[in-house]
Amino acid sequence: DAGVIQSPRHEVTEMGQEVTLRCKPISGHDYLFWYRQTMMRGLELLIYFNNNVPIDDSGMPEDRFSAKMPNASFSTLKIQPSEPRDSAVYFCASSLSRGYSNQPQHFGDGTRLSIL
Amino acid sequence: GNSVTQMEGPVTLSEEAFLTINCTYTATGYPSLFWYVQYPGEGLQLLLKATKADDKGSNKGFEATYRKETTSFHLEKGSVQVSDSAVYFCALSKGVQGAQKLVFGQGTRLTINP
16 A cells, blocks of 8 residues: 655755645545654644645744645645755655544655755 | 653663653543654654553554553563664644644654664
């Protein structure tokens, strides 16, 4: 079974450029999450979707960050313009609710983003 | 609000040693509890979970028991291997039916020396 697929695995770009991270969740999963991981702040939830609808974006650091989920099999996280402090590993995860809150999240391998 | 506190790392042990990584939580009601593991260069993987008080989750020789009286979910393994070297995250999930938001601890880096 295919897991959560993220692309690209690595991204290096210059400050000010637009960055787009992509995620394909596990087929049939109805929740999708975007996280950011840094040494200083650990693992932070940025935003999550249920049935393609954003539910909670309170973790999105500022207006430079935006996320979309146009359909059940694809989501993007965009940073425009990017800054060096955005350098981190960004993870996408998905889960299947089945009506309960105890279902595990399945993570992709992450995108390592470096902003020069 | 809900929160998870883990024992600070890094933790370094010799192969075949006994492992404990402490985890305590703060939450109202009855959260579900999880341990995730992150190997180098990879995403987090579910290691084990427990959904109600006194449940014991287990997988790959790891165990954790949901202790409501002490609000704890400590991770244990009787004999660690070099391949267990990774970062371990304790997490809780609590919300209305179907809600999936996880609250993670800060992670504990474990290194096992041969």
